[in-house]
Amino acid sequence: MKAAYVTKTGPPENILYGDLPVPRPGPTQCLVKVSAVALNPVDTYIRAGKYGPRAFPLTPGFDAAGIVEAVGGDVKRFKPGDRVYVSRTITGAYADKTLVDEDRTYPLPDNVTFGQGAAIGVPYGTAYRALHLRGHAQPAETVLVHGATGGVGIAAVQIGKLMGARVIAAASTPEKRDFAVRFGADQTIDYTKTEWRDTLKEMNGGHGPDVIYDPVGGEVSLQAFRSIAWGGRHLVVGFASGTIPALAFNLPLLKGGALLGVDLAQIQKREPETHARLMAQLFDWLASGKLQPVVGKVVPFENFREAFKTMQSRSALGKMIVKFG
Numbered sequence: 001m002k003a004a005y006v007t008k009t010g011p012p013e014n015i016l017y018g019d020l021p022v023p024r025p026g027p028t029q030c031l032v033k034v035s036a037v038a039l040n041p042v043d044t045y046i047r048a049g050k051y052g053p054r055a056f057p058l059t060p061g062f063d064a065a066g067i068v069e070a071v072g073g074d075v076k077r078f079k080p081g082d083r084v085y086v087s088r089t090i091t092g093a094y095a096d097k098t099l100v101d102e103d104r105t106y107p108l109p110d111n112v113t114f115g116q117g118a119a120i121g122v123p124y125g126t127a128y129r130a131l132h133l134r135g136h137a138q139p140a141e142t143v144l145v146h147g148a149t150g151g152v153g154i155a156a157v158q159i160g161k162l163m164g165a166r167v168i169a170a171a172s173t174p175e176k177r178d179f180a181v182r183f184g185a186d187q188t189i190d191y192t193k194t195e196w197r198d199t200l201k202e203m204n205g206g207h208g209p210d211v212i213y214d215p216v217g218g219e220v221s222l223q224a225f226r227s228i229a230w231g232g233r234h235l236v237v238g239f240a241s242g243t244i245p246a247l248a249f250n251l252p253l254l255k256g257g258a259l260l261g262v263d264l265a266q267i268q269k270r271e272p273e274t275h276a277r278l279m280a281q282l283f284d285w286l287a288s289g290k291l292q293p294v295v296g297k298v299v300p301f302e303n304f305r306e307a308f309k310t311m312q313s314r315s316a317l318g319k320m321i322v323k324f325g
Contacts, residue, residue, distance in 0.1 A: 003095035004304050005059045009049030012308040020059070023091050023099040027074040030105050032086055035114035037093045038063040039307050039320040040122045040151070041215075041238055042265075047308075059092025065108055065117030066098075066324075075102045083108040085117040087279075088268060094304065096324050106279065109287040116286075119293040119319035122264060123155035124282055125275075127213070130235045130262040131159055133274070135211040139164030144200070144209035144224065146216040147240055148185065149176040151319035154294045156213045157185050162290060168200070168209065170220075179317050183294055191220050197227045208232060218243040225251055225259070232257045294318035 003020045025031045043060040068082040085108050086100040108117045131137045143160045147153040148169035160167040161184040169180035170191040177188035187203055189196055208229040214221050217239030225234050225247060234257060252259060268275045285291035296318025299307040310316050
């Protein structure tokens, strides 16, 4: 099978492209012919060696969508030919075939493309976990979304609106702010302006945001927390800026605010029943058409290095997808 893999950590240039043996499904596993793979920031962290030691060769990739090709003898819910989304694959998703446990395989509704299917898991699972289970966002509360036009950001915009919140999208260019509005943001703000915190309070009736969804990190995260409403919740999702901020502990005390971490991989391991309920809700929204994952740039598999570089530049709108065939 064709696969992208690394034999050592480092930059995108370290990713190799070649043939690897086709894995055989165990008793409770599915072999899936991959049609589309989502590019997630965690893939770059693992490739760069920032997520602890890994065994090599390593094929990155968590989320994919495709068609079941073979199943183990104890698999009950799937058969060859089924359209599926798969999460946290065993052999890595950056290959034209991947092995996955049955309990991490989900039926893909007919009204959802493979690209949208690949995009659902990490960004939308993270956004729903953050806003619903960690941030407890309520209808009519204000949610400020940083990095609002990337994969996890635009997911938070859409999920926030589905939950009835008022969403303010923070983005650096007019193009990005228009993009956020197109997918549900009520208002937008340019966080590169020196007076952006004053503008934020003006557009929110003199109050700070109740919930801050933050996949960016850096100095803007510190400034955002200084603007949070009394009793607000700041959700730490990632550090796309490349900088992990250091928050003075007196700020949560003075603001009555909470700093809450959100790591979807941890809930999958530590709270599998909660994760199952979360995914069930997402797929209900998918099947009903209430939620349509935003697919941005689609890159042929042969150009996967270009996809990694584009994501690291933070220039992509929506979820980047690598497409097979």
